[in-house]
Amino acid sequence: MRLSRYFLPLLKESPADAQIVSHQLMLRAGMIRQSSAGIYSWLPLGFAVLKRVEQIVREEMDAAGCQEILMPGVQPAELWQESGRYEAYGREMLRFDDRHERPMLLGPTHEELITDIFRRCIRSYRDLPQNLYQIQWKFRDEIRPRFGVMRGREFLMKDNYSFDLDLKGAKRSYDNMFRAYLKTFKRMGLTAIPMRADSGAIGGDMSHEFQILASTGESEVFFDAAFEEIDLTADDLDIEELKALYAATDDEHDAKAVPVAAERLRHGRGIEVGHIFYFGTKYSKAMGATVAGPDGDDVPVEMGSYGIGVSRLVGALIEANHDEKGIIWPEPVAPFTLGLINLRASDQPCTDLTGDLYARLENAGVTVLYDDRDESPGVKFATMELIGLPFQVIVGPRGLKAGVVEVKDRRTGATEELSPEAALNRFAH
C-alpha cells in the first residue's frame, strides 16, 4: 500500500480526553475515530490490526475443536425473562421496543440465545460435548465509557459456550479452553497469566481471568515467578499444576497469606483480556435445555462460557507494546510487516529503487506500507515510529551510492545496512 493513497488521518496532538496511552496512540495513528461516547469507527490501520487479532483467535478456537456460529445483535427480551436476568441486569443492557411493540434488547452477552439454540437443536447425550463460539459485536451501555476501546460501549468479543453431560465433561471442556487461551495470547506475543477469579457459589475453581502484563495496566497483580519460566504453550503442560500456582489481582491478594517465597513473588500491573467460567446448569435448568441421558432421563446440560475481548486486545497490545515515539506491533498482529521509506522522493534513482523494492516485496507476499509522500525524512521517520510497523527499510541517496539500504528493527532500534537484494531476502520467506 502506498501511504499517499492510504486513508491514514494522523493527529499531531493527543486529544485531551484520551487519558491512557493506547487511546492516545490509536487516535494519533489514525486507527479509530469516535462517533459517540465509547463508540468507534475503525479506520484502515486499526481495522487491519483488529482483523489479525480476530483471525488468531479464530484459528486457535478452531484448533481446539470449537465450531464458529454467529448470533444476532438484537435479541428478544422474552429469552432473558425466562432465564431471570431481564430484571436483574442493570442499565448496561440497552432495551427498546420494536415497531410492533415487542420488547427487544441489544445483546450485552449471549448465554440466553445460545441456550435457546441448543435446546431447539440437541436432544441426546450422544451429541455431546459441543463447543460453539462466535466473534460478535456486543453493546453495554456503560455509564462512563472511557479508555478508548478498552472500555467502550460497542465492542468485539469472542464468546464460546460449552455443553456437557456431566461435571467431568464440563471440566474437560474447561481445561481445553484454558489451554487454548494460553496459546491464543502467546501467538500475539503476549504473556497472559491465568488468575483464579471469583465465581460466586457455583464455579468452584473453574473461573479464571487472563491478565496480560503492562506497566499501564488497570490493576496490580501478584504471581509466582514460575509463570515466567514455564512454556505455557507446551503440549505436555500440566494444567492442574499451573492452576495451583499463586496468581492474584490486588482485590484477591493477601500479602500475609501468600504461599510463595518473597524472592519468587512477582508483581506488576495487569489488563484483563479473557475470562473463562463454568456455570453448570444455571441457564439449562431455567430454560429447559436438557438432553436424554444414557438411561433415558432428561438431564440439564452442564455449561461454561469463555470470553476474549477482541477489540479490547488491540488497546491492550498497545499498552504492552509502545515507547515514547509510538506503537511497537508484535509481528503476528502488525497491520503491515514493514514500512518502506523513500528519503528523497524528488531523487529519481532513489524513487526507482524504492519502487522496484516495493513491487518485489509485494510480489513475495510481504505486506508493505510504502511512504512515497513528498515529505521530509523527519516526518517520514516520525510517522513510521508512531504507527509502529515491526521493521523499516530506508532508501536514501547516500546509501544508494554505496549500494545499500538500511533495515531498522522498530522494537530494538537496531539497524543494519544490506544490499537491496539481501533486504528483500530478509523478508521474503
Add this chain to the structure above:
Amino acid sequence: MRLSRYFLPLLKESPADAQIVSHQLMLRAGMIRQSSAGIYSWLPLGFAVLKRVEQIVREEMDAAGCQEILMPGVQPAELWQESGRYEAYGREMLRFDDRHERPMLLGPTHEELITDIFRRCIRSYRDLPQNLYQIQWKFRDEIRPRFGVMRGREFLMKDNYSFDLDLKGAKRSYDNMFRAYLKTFKRMGLTAIPMRADSGAIGGDMSHEFQILASTGESEVFFDAAFEEIDLTADDLDIEELKALYAATDDEHDAKAVPVAAERLRHGRGIEVGHIFYFGTKYSKAMGATVAGPDGDDVPVEMGSYGIGVSRLVGALIEANHDEKGIIWPEPVAPFTLGLINLRASDQPCTDLTGDLYARLENAGVTVLYDDRDESPGVKFATMELIGLPFQVIVGPRGLKAGVVEVKDRRTGATEELSPEAALNRFAH
C-alpha cells in the same frame, strides 16, 4: 470435519412459515435458526457459506482499490438530524435513547457516519479520490420481515462510499465499482445483470441495480440477449456499451418501447443483490464535507454509495442453485468442497479406507465433510443431497472389493468410479 461431531441440526420437514425455497432449505439444512421475526442465528454450515461470500466480496473490493473500515452499528441521531434524514426516514429505523437520554439509532445505512468521518479527516483535493467500504450488520425494522435471510431485519451488507472532487472523478469511481460488481458476482458463479434504476433527480444514468436470474426471483426482468454472450469480467469490457444495452425490471419495462428485436429479448425472474448509486453532493453539502480545491476554494465532495447484500446473497445463491433434493453450491462459496460417505460404518475395511482418504484429503487442504455416522446409505445420501456440497466421494464394500470409490457431481448427478488414489488426486491440487 466429521459429521458425527458437526453441529448440523437438520429438519425433516419445512416449517410452515417458510414460503420460499431458500428459506426452507436453509432451515432444513441446519444453516440458520430464527430468534425473532426476521432475525437469525447462523449455525456452522450457514456461517461457513456467509464467510465465503463475504471473503469474495472483500477480495474484489480490495482489488478495485477500496480500503476496508468498520463503522459502528449504534449511531447518534444528531448526524441524521444534520443530513435531514432523521425525520424523513420511516419506522424501519429503530430509534432509542441511551441511559443518558441521548437519542441514538441502529444503523439502517451509513451515509451520515461516513460523511462525518470524511469531513473530520480529509481536507485537501490532493487526498482524493477515496473509496472506503465496510462489511457490517445493519438493522431495518421491516413491518413484515419474510423470505428468511432475503428480507430480514438484521442483515449483512457490504457498503462502499466514494469521494471525488468533481463529476468526472465521480463517474470514474462509479464505473470502477460497476466493473468490480460484475466480477464479484461472477466469482460466485452468478450472472448479475445491471439494470438502470430510478435515481430520483440527481443520479442521471448513474444508478444501477444488479439482478441475478432465478426462476423463483422476486420480480420479472427483461434484457438483451447480448448479456448472455458478453464476457462480463473481461478487462477490456466497454462499460458504456454495456450500460446502453436494454435491461429492465417489470416496473420499468415498457413492452411497446423496447429497443431490442423480439428474438433478442430475454425475460426471466430476478433477485436484486447489489445497487450502485451516485448521489453527488447531497450529504456533503448538508453536512459540510468539503475539501480545499486546486484554487483554494472549499468544494463539497461528490459522493456515491455501492451496496451488496451479503447475507441476502446466501439466500439468492440457493434460489439460483437448487433442485428438488436440496441445495447445489457453486464451488467458490461451498462450505466444504466434498462430502465423504462411508456406506457401511460397521465394516472395518470400509471405515479404514474412508478414514485414510479423509486424512489425506484434509492434509492436501481439501475441505471435507466426512459422514462417519452409523446411518443407512439412504439417510447419508439424502443428507448430502440436501446440504449440496459440490462433490460426493462414496466408499462402500462392493467398490472396495473392486478397488474403487465413486465420485459424484452434485449438480449433474454424473458419477465415475476411480481408485482411491485417483479420487485423491482429483481434488488435491
